[in-house]
Amino acid sequence: MSELIRVTDVVILAYFLALNTFYALLLVLSIPEIWEQTRLAEDEDFQRLMQSDALPPITILVPAHNESATIEASVTAILTLEYRNFEVVVVNDGSKDDTLERLRHAFELYEVPRTYPETLSTCPVLAVYRSRTRTRLLVIDKENGGKADSLNAAINASRFPLVIAVDADTLIEPDALLRLTRPFLLGRQIAAVGGTVRVANGCTVKDGRVNDARVPRRFLPGIQVVEYLRAFLFGRLGWNRLGGSLVISGAFGLFRKEYLHAIGGYQTRSVVEDMDLVIRLHRHLRQHKIRYEIPFIPDPVAWTEVPESGRILARQRERWHRGLIAAMWQYKGMLFNPRYGRVGLIAMPFFTFGEMIAPLIEVMGYIVTALGLALGVVNTSFALLFLLVAWGYGMLLSLWAVVLEEVSFRRYGRLGDLIRLLCYGTLETFGYRQRTVWWRLKAFFTVFTLRQRWGEMTRKGFEDAGKQAAGSTSS
Amino acid sequence: MTSRQFLLIVAVAQGVLLVALVILIILNRWVRVRRSARLNPQRIELDGVMQRWSLGQAPSDEVLRALARLPVPVAIDGLVTWSARIGGERWQELARALESQWWARAVRADSRSARWWKRLDCARFLSVAATSRDIGRVLQLLRDHHPAVQLAAATTLERVGSSTLVTAALEQLPFLGPTVQAYYASVLKRARPAVLRHLQQLFRRLDDPRLPRLIEFAGRLEEPVLREGFTTLATHPQAEVRTQVARALGKFPHSESVAALGFLVEDEAWPVRAQATRSLGMIADPKSLPAVREALRDPEWWVRLRAGLALTRFGAAGRNALLEAEMGGHQEARDMAALILGLSPQALAEYAA
Numbered sequence: 001m002s003e004l005i006r007v008t009d010v011v012i013l014a015y016f017l018a019l020n021t022f023y024a025l026l027l028v029l030s031i032p033e034i035w036e037q038t039r040l041a042e043d044e045d046f047q048r049l050m051q052s053d054a055l056p057p058i059t060i061l062v063p064a065h066n067e068s069a070t071i072e073a074s075v076t077a078i079l080t081l082e083y084r085n086f087e088v089v090v091v092n093d094g095s096k097d098d099t100l101e102r103l104r105h106a107f108e109l110y111e112v113p114r115t116y117p118e119t120l121s122t123c124p125v126l127a128v129y130r131s132r133t134r135t136r137l138l139v140i141d142k143e144n145g146g147k148a149d150s151l152n153a154a155i156n157a158s159r160f161p162l163v164i165a166v167d168a169d170t171l172i173e174p175d176a177l178l179r180l181t182r183p184f185l186l187g188r189q190i191a192a193v194g195g196t197v198r199v200a201n202g203c204t205v206k207d208g209r210v211n212d213a214r215v216p217r218r219f220l221p222g223i224q225v226v227e228y229l230r231a232f233l234f235g236r237l238g239w240n241r242l243g244g245s246l247v248i249s250g251a252f253g254l255f256r257k258e259y260l261h262a263i264g265g266y267q268t269r270s271v272v273e274d275m276d277l278v279i280r281l282h283r284h285l286r287q288h289k290i291r292y293e294i295p296f297i298p299d300p301v302a303w304t305e306v307p308e309s310g311r312i313l314a315r316q317r318e319r320w321h322r323g324l325i326a327a328m329w330q331y332k333g334m335l336f337n338p339r340y341g342r343v344g345l346i347a348m349p350f351f352t353f354g355e356m357i358a359p360l361i362e363v364m365g366y367i368v369t370a371l372g373l374a375l376g377v378v379n380t381s382f383a384l385l386f387l388l389v390a391w392g393y394g395m396l397l398s399l400w401a402v403v404l405e406e407v408s409f410r411r412y413g414r415l416g417d418l419i420r421l422l423c424y425g426t427l428e429t430f431g432y433r434q435r436t437v438w439w440r441l442k443a444f445f446t447v448f449t450l451r452q453r454w455g456e457m458t459r460k461g462f463e464d465a466g467k468q469a470a471g472s473t474s475s
Numbered sequence: 476m477t478s479r480q481f482l483l484i485v486a487v488a489q490g491v492l493l494v495a496l497v498i499l500i501i502l503n504r505w506v507r508v509r510r511s512a513r514l515n516p517q518r519i520e521l522d523g524v525m526q527r528w529s530l531g532q533a534p535s536d537e538v539l540r541a542l543a544r545l546p547v548p549v550a551i552d553g554l555v556t557w558s559a560r561i562g563g564e565r566w567q568e569l570a571r572a573l574e575s576q577w578w579a580r581a582v583r584a585d586s587r588s589a590r591w592w593k594r595l596d597c598a599r600f601l602s603v604a605a606t607s608r609d610i611g612r613v614l615q616l617l618r619d620h621h622p623a624v625q626l627a628a629a630t631t632l633e634r635v636g637s638s639t640l641v642t643a644a645l646e647q648l649p650f651l652g653p654t655v656q657a658y659y660a661s662v663l664k665r666a667r668p669a670v671l672r673h674l675q676q677l678f679r680r681l682d683d684p685r686l687p688r689l690i691e692f693a694g695r696l697e698e699p700v701l702r703e704g705f706t707t708l709a710t711h712p713q714a715e716v717r718t719q720v721a722r723a724l725g726k727f728p729h730s731e732s733v734a735a736l737g738f739l740v741e742d743e744a745w746p747v748r749a750q751a752t753r754s755l756g757m758i759a760d761p762k763s764l765p766a767v768r769e770a771l772r773d774p775e776w777w778v779r780l781r782a783g784l785a786l787t788r789f790g791a792a793g794r795n796a797l798l799e800a801e802m803g804g805h806q807e808a809r810d811m812a813a814l815i816l817g818l819s820p821q822a823l824a825e826y827a828a
Binding site (some may be wrong): 385395 | 478479482483485489490493497499503504507514526561592622623624626651652653655657658661704745762814817818821822
């Protein structure tokens with residue numbers, strides 16, 4: 001028994017060493033990436049270029065399900081983006097609240113005949129509306145079929161070659177579209193581009209715009225700011241140099257429509273449609289030997305409201321992990337398959353062994369260490385040292401994300417916000433991390449029992465949230 | 476080494492790194508605050524001097540001194556900003572004066588730098604301060620392997636009227652991605668005379684694979700002198716060339732254009748027919764109405780759609796043609812006419828765009 005515990009301990013140690021080495025690699029690779037991206041983002045000529053006629057037209061796809069609280073502000077903000085040529089297709093996916101009524105009232109909608117072919121099959125479309133006040137807006141009312149189904153309906157109705165999927169509860173920065181098209185302007189073979197998603201909780205929001213970026217004072221959303229920074233600023237940037245990530249956030253990603261058609265659009269049975277879509281894109285493009293890139297660029301920003309209650313956050317994280325497990329299982333044929341190049345040999349193994357099974361290993365580590373302590377196989381100082389190293393590494397990664405934010409985009413200018421970021425980065429390890437491990441662990445039990453559904457979340461509405469944040473700041 | 480020792484080393488390394496990161500964050504803030512405190516007054520001073528110089532109240536030497544005091548990228552930013560406000564001979568005068576400045580010479584020398592951002596700075600500088608002596612440098616930057624440098628260099632074409640540069644940019648145009656191509660095209664439009672001469676020469680190379688992209692670009696210029704070249708190419712063996720010719724001819728309301736489009740509307744390739752139908756709608760010559768009406772019976776849906784939309788541009792005659800088709804015996808023409816007649820004016824405008 002004691003030998004088994006010792007061997008398991010060594011295996012777990014080796015696992016964390018390998019995983020952390022890979023994270024360190026991502027961390028190192030993110031440095032030249034952020035340097036290059038910051039240089040390009042600051043380039044004045046690009047700003048001039050982006051005002052020109054050369055910009056490719058874009059269709060913005062906005063799926064909405066029970067988004068009554070935020071839909072008007074979100075759509076208004078999207079319609080006033082700084083971009084020359086774009087249209088907005090909002091899909092009301094059988095909302096049970098007054099989402100459609102709000103849209104109808106706010107944008108003076110009128111029904112029009114459907115004039116586009118249904119290339120991707122979707123749940124029945126009930127009606128198509130145009131706006132009397134906003135010529136760029138098209139609203140589709142359809143039966144409930146889930147987010148992926150709504151996105152497919154929006155793709156069917158889109159007219160332009162590039163489409164961007166945006167969550168209705170997401171606020172896009174005015175110049176985000178201009179920035180997101182930068183890789184196209186650099187003449188690269190782009191299949192999709194991802195931008196940064198940041199946490200809107202605690203920020204002051206006016207007219208659908210984040211006016212003042214703040215780090216929330218409340219613990220749960222505050223910690224998620226660090227998580228998002230870590231995920232986007234060094235995780236995905238590092239992947240740019242390793243053949244592209246498997247994830248482009250469903251809340252903010254630009255895709256070439258012809259490729260979406262080629263892979264049959266979003267898969268409606270998928271738990272997390274964004275990851276599923278990107279993996280299928282990689283698979284299709286690699287199989288057909290099409291040259292492509294799926295880069296992430298950090299300066300286009302979209303703000304999203306994150307869960308403030310543990311219950312909703314738990315559900316969200318469980319769903320994300322369930323989606324990861326389902327995707328890794330479904331596309332296991334790509335794992336270690338040289339046919340898929342770096343995606344099959346680096347990205348898929350990392351997401352399977354680094355991300356997917358990490359909570360299992362971590363829990364096993366806790367159990368084995370506790371057992372070893374109880375049986376006297378592992379002494380206390382060694383166990384504490386092990387925990388210190390494991391947790392210290394997490395802190396290091398969080399602080400590194402804060403450093404990248406500080407040297408590049410610096411959205412959080414106040415000293416108080418910086419201190420809060422550092423505190424959350426440090427405190428995350430104690431308690432929060434273990435909770436996320438538990439939520440992710442639950443996904444292993446639910447993966448084969450639960451079907452996909454909209455990630456239900458109670459919305460406060462951005463402006464209300466902003467006022468509350470402002471109130472809490474002043475108090 | 477035991478696993479305990481290994482962990483201890485890792486823990487110490489982590490501790491050192493954590494402290495280093497916190498120090499880095501604090502230092503970064505401090506340096507930024509100091510830098511902006513130093514630079515902001517200098518920027519304001521440059522703006523003031525530029526303002527006075529533009530009004531003729533300050534000599535150019537004062538501008539040069541203010542620029543020399545700034546870090547090079549900030550000085551380039553200042554030049555780029557002000558070049559948009561001050562143009563013509565006065566700016567040329569400043570560009571010439573800059574040639575003798577040490578920092579401007581250093582920036583020019585960066586055109587051969589191994590670092591792409593240095594070459595980008597050079598290209599940005601030349602886009603506002605290039606003189607005829609910089610043609611070689613700009614040519615080199617136009618052919619740079621970094622796309623950002625190429626794009627910045629292309630902007631120089633607006634300022635330096637050189638046929639060598641225009642030719643180089645035009646030669647490169649067809650090999651660029653669609654978005655970059657559109658940008659190059661928008662820049663090249665401003666160097667019109669040199670571009671037109673070179674395009675006419677290129678039109679004569681019938682087997683040139685770049686021809687479709689060049690015709691597409693030429694069509695955007697809407698220059699009457701090119702119309703004859705387009706009509707000549709209407710019989711080109713390549714469908715892509717004919718499609719681009721059909722697209723371009725829509726911008727030239729001329730009897731020869733209508734005749735060429737009347738020929739292309741019966742082309743064997745449907746993209747050519749669709750484009751020719753659309754262009755006939757843009758010209759809306761009553762003589763071409765029967766051809767467009769006939770296109771409403773085309774076997775291809777897209778051609779029928781283009782024909783339906785084109786008919787809406789022929790006024791009452793076109794509308795009558797659509798109403799006739801809606802009641803007629805040809806099933807597909809009937810469906811398309813019904814679809815078009817059901818569209819709102821706004822939807823029609825959007826389709827036309």
